[in-house]
Amino acid sequence: MDIAFAIFADGIIYGAWLFLVAIGLTLVFGVMKILNVAHGALYAIGAYAAATLVNSSFFGQIEGMAVLIVMLAGAVIAALLLGPFLERVLLRLFYERDEIVLLLVTFGLSLILEDLIKLIWGVYSHYVPGPYALFGDVEIGPLFYVGYDFFIVGLAVVVGLGTYLVLNRTNVGKVVQSVIHDDEISRAMGINVARVYLGAFTFGVFLATLAGAFTAPMIAITPTIGVNAIILSFAVVVIGGLGSIQGAAIGALVVGLSRASAINLWPEAELFVIYAVMSLVLLVRPEGLFGQIQQRKI
Template sequence: MDLALTILIDGAIYASWLFIVALGLTLIFGVLKILNIAHGSFYAIGAYAAASIVGLFAAEKFAPAFSLVALLLAAVAVAVIVGPLLERLLLRRFYGRDEVLLVLVTYALFLILEDVSKLIWGVNPYYVTEPYGLFGDVSLGSLFYVGYDLAIVAVALICGVGVWYGLNRTVLGKIVLAVIHNDEIAASMGINIGKVYLGAFTFGVFLAALGGAFTAPMISVQPGISVGVIIVSFAVVIIGGLGSIGGAAIGALIVGVARSTAVHIWPAAELFSIYLVMAAVLIFRPEGLFQRAVARRI
């Protein structure tokens, strides 16, 4: 019983981290129809920005609690600077082109950002440990956890509920849903598609950067952190269905729990557990758990 509880808690923490990133990925795909390989780079840049801003706050002798504000600020800064810049200058030129071509564009972007962040921040590691101790320790079952780990769950819940509410209960959200559903018809109804694209992309970048910024306190921020996160968040959106927000949540939970079950019970299968779930979903529901099968072109 205790083991089951541990598996669930560990799975939920991992799933929360994953969900924040995958939510941005699925949102960008839903609206812009771009499968964004550079999403991992935005995550990494978020972590770097968090390191810089937390460092700045610490130098100004702000109270440690402000470091949480710094994390949020980092994500907002990355989104506001990187989002519009890339959307306006680069992605805009490729709308309407083949979706696979757009994957390639983001792959090129991934390569470029990898070196650009190295040019800005160098290769030496950054640590953002100030926020990590803010929430103390929490004991759950026979183990105790760092409170911050559980705070990530709260952040993921806020993101998920916020996006759900925003999409389903606000006018702006309805407009975005209309564009997700069919952008041509939405445009003919007088919706400014360009603005929706810009907003959705920027918000997607924000979520990736938020994931990175909130992970920064528990890792060493250095080159290469962008790669690992791409593959797992791809697995999440494949399992959940591309472009589906509920799918991203369920996909993240499935991956999280599958992984923590493997670690606790059959550790040799940890890496493979994610691929195994993905393969199983692909065989039985290749379009993902929450995706309507696409109609063919007429």
């Protein structure tokens, strides 16, 4: 029973973190049909921005829960600086091109952003350990967990539910849904599709930087942390279905529980299990668990 509970708890915690990392990737693809390979680099920038503010002389004296607001501010600042600039200056030039071209553009952008990180913050590790101790330890039977991990679970629930409600229960969401289904008809109806794309991409960048900012206390922040994040995000969105918020949530839980099972029962297969599950899903349902089958134009 202890092992079963450990697998469940570890899987939920890791799955929540994965969902927080992957939701921005699936949102941007769902609205703009762009597989944003630079998502991992944006996640890394969010982590660096949060660490910079928390460790700065101005904010360094802030203690308690207020430090979480500082971390959130780092994510917001990074998203507002990068999101509109990248969409208007770079991505907008390639909207009429083939999807492969956009994929290559975002891949090149990820390399540029990684080098930008090295120029600004250097190649050495950065740390922001203070917030990790904010929630103390949680004892559940014979098992002990860091309280911050459960905060990440709560944050993932809030972000996921909030995004879903905005897309499905608000007027803004209805406009975005219309653009998702047919951008040409939306333009004919007077919807400013360019503005929708700008807002969607900026919000997707914010979700990436938010995940990085609140992951920062849990890891050593290095320029390459985005590589692992984007690889795992691809696994999550492929399993759940590209463009689906619900699919990203289910995919994150599947990956989280699979990884936790492997770590507790067969540690050598930790990475193998993730990609084995992804391959199995693709064999049975190539569009993912919640992906929509789309017609091809010939």
